[in-house]
Every structure is written in structure tokens, then in C-alpha cells.
Amino acid sequence: MSMSLGDMLLEKFSSFEKYNNKELYHLGSANLGFTITGRIVSGTVGFMAIILMLMVTFSSAANSILVSELGGARAYTADVNLTEISGTTLSGTLNSEGEFIEFGYIVDDVDWDLISNLRISHVDIQVAWDANGGAGGGRQVTFDVSSQNDTAGQSQNDGGNGGTIVTTWIVNQLPEIVSDTADSSEDFVKSYETSGEWLGGKFTYTSESIGSFALNDSIDYTITFTYYTWELENIREIVEI
Numbered sequence: 001m002s003m004s005l006g007d008m009l010l011e012k013f014s015s016f017e018k019y020n021n022k023e024l025y026h027l028g029s030a031n032l033g034f035t036i037t038g039r040i041v042s043g044t045v046g047f048m049a050i051i052l053m054l055m056v057t058f059s060s061a062a063n064s065i066l067v068s069e070l071g072g073a074r075a076y077t078a079d080v081n082l083t084e085i086s087g088t089t090l091s092g093t094l095n096s097e098g099e100f101i102e103f104g105y106i107v108d109d110v111d112w113d114l115i116s117n118l119r120i121s122h123v124d125i126q127v128a129w130d131a132n133g134g135a136g137g138g139r140q141v142t143f144d145v146s147s148q149n150d151t152a153g154q155s156q157n158d159g160g161n162g163g164t165i166v167t168t169w170i171v172n173q174l175p176e177i178v179s180d181t182a183d184s185s186e187d188f189v190k191s192y193e194t195s196g197e198w199l200g201g202k203f204t205y206t207s208e209s210i211g212s213f214a215l216n217d218s219i220d221y222t223i224t225f226t227y228y229t230w231e232l233e234n235i236r237e238i239v240e241i
Contacts, residue, residue, distance in 0.1 A: 075238040076188040077179040080230050082121055087225040088112065093132075094205035095218040103223055104200020105148045114196035114227060115148075120171040121228040127203050129221040130162040138209035139219060145169065145201040153201065162219075171196055174230055185235050192232070199225065 088111035090103050104112035114120055125145045139159065145167040146153025156165050172194045182188035208217045 073181040073183065075179065075181050076185060076235055077177060077238055078188070078232040078235040080174045080176055080178060081233050082228045082230055085227050085229060087123075087227060090223040091221065093218050093220050094203075097205055097208045100202050100204040101221070101223070102200070102202045105198040106200040106202065109200070112200055112225065113198040114171075115198050117196040117227075117229065118193035119229045119231070120194075120196040121173050121230045122171055123169040123197070123199060123225055123227040124166055125169060125199060125201065125223075125225045126164060126166045127221055127223045128162075128164045129158070129203075129219050131160075131209075132218045132220060138207075139217075140206040141165075141219065142204045142206045143167065143201065144204070145199065147197040147199050149197060157206070167201075169197065169199060172230070178232065179238070185237070188235065189232050192230075196227075 088109075090101070092101060094101065103109060114123070127141075127143050129141055131139050139161070141158050142155060143158070143165040144153060144155045147169065154167050154169075156167065158165050172192065174192065178192065180188060180191060182191055203221055203223060205219055
């Protein structure tokens with residue numbers, strides 16, 4: 001009479017259990033030694049088999065079609081080179097205390113609009129002013145600079161018989177060398193691009209010289225801005241991840 005499938009499985013399981021409980025080796029003395037049984041051997045072999053399967057699985061996954069479709073990341077590094085570009089110039093005269101001149105986005109002057117330039121490092125906005133007449137050096141001026149995105153901006157004061165005020169507006173100032181990961185060198189460059197700013201501000205003749213009786217107590221001014229653009233040069237791949 002042939003054995004059923006259940007009987008065959010039961011017999012195999014019984015044989016396996018007998019092997020697991022079987023004493024294979026006894027090392028050392030009877031009191032201090034230890035015994036190697038079939039169960040220990042089976043467990044060790046099973047554990048090593050699981051580790052081997054996991055290693056093969058992860059190795060295969062790293063090279064699978066699914067991961068390839070996601071795009072392999074590469075590490076790039078490059079040198080940063082800055083180029084200085086002169087912007088527009090605005091000159092004139094303020095004749096009395098309280099007068100001012102506004103410029104840039106405040107008066108919709110598009111010459112100050114750098115929003116579309118994606119590679120601006122920083123911008124230097126400068127006013128150079130000189131006093132006219134013989135009233136002495138007691139004049140005071142205020143230079144306010146802001147952007148369309150930051151109307152609070154920065155404000156600086158100056159006094160005397162003339163001078164220069166410079167405000168540096170940071171957009172995306174990069175270090176001398178940059179490094180990052182990307183799918184390509186083009187993507188690496190694009191990752192650093194950001195919108196520029198539409199700058200503007202106000203230059204005010206805050207106060208005249210104290211006790212001035214001069215017929216001409218005016219000040220001359222010249223407002224300029226210089227912006228710096230960055231380029232990534234000598235782009236090189238470090239390693240593929």
C-alpha cells in the first residue's frame with residue numbers, strides 16, 4: 001500500500017527532527033564541554049543561507065530596471081568664476097532738505113530688473129554724492145535700498161561734505177568650489193540657478209548744514225549698480241553612486 005503525501009511529509013519531518021536532536025560531536029570533558037547537535041548545524045546553515053540570499057537580493061536590486069528608471073545620481077564638482085557687469089547710472093541734484101530721488105522697482109524702472117537672470121551672485125548698489133555751495137560739511141543724507149521681494153531692505157546714513165555709500169545685496173553667492181549630486185552635468189549647473197531680484201530704493205537729502213545762509217546748499221549724486229554673475233567651470237565627475 002503506497003504512502004499518502006501527508007504520511008511522506010510526516011516521515012520526513014520526523015527524520016529531520018531526529019537529526020536535529022542527534023548528538024553529532026561532544027567537545028571537552030563531561031562537565032565542562034559542549035555538544036554540537038544536528039539542530040545547531042541546521043540553524044547555522046539556514047542562517048548563512050538567509051544572509052547569502054539577502055546579499056544577492058540587494059545586489060540585484062541595485063542594478064534592476066526599476067532603479068535604472070529612477071536615474072542614477074552622480075557626484076560633480078566645479079570651480080566658480082564671477083563676472084562683473086555694470087548696470088544703469090542715475091545722476092542729478094537735490095536742492096534742499098527733504099528732497100529725494102527714487103529708483104528701480106519703486107518707479108518701475110526695468111533697467112534695475114534682474115529677476116530673469118538666474119545666475120546672479122550679488123549686487124553692489126552705490127551712491128556717490130558731493131556738497132555744493134559754501135555752507136560747510138554739515139549735510140546729512142540717507143540711502144535706502146530694497147528689492148521687490150524685500151521692501152524692508154537696508155538703510156545707511158552719511159554726512160559731511162560728500163562721500164560714497166555702498167550696499168551689497170546678496171542673491172546667490174557661491175563659494176569658490178561647489179560640489180553636489182545630479183543626474184547630469186547640465187542638471188548640476190541648473191541646481192544652483194535661482195531668480196534674481198528687481199532692486200530699487202531711495203536717496204534722501206536728509207538735512208542741510210546747520211546755520212547755513214548760503215544761496216546754494218544743494219548736493220549732487222550719482223547712483224549706480226554693479227552685479228556679478230557666476231559660471232561653473234571645469235565641471236568634473238567625482239564618482240557614480
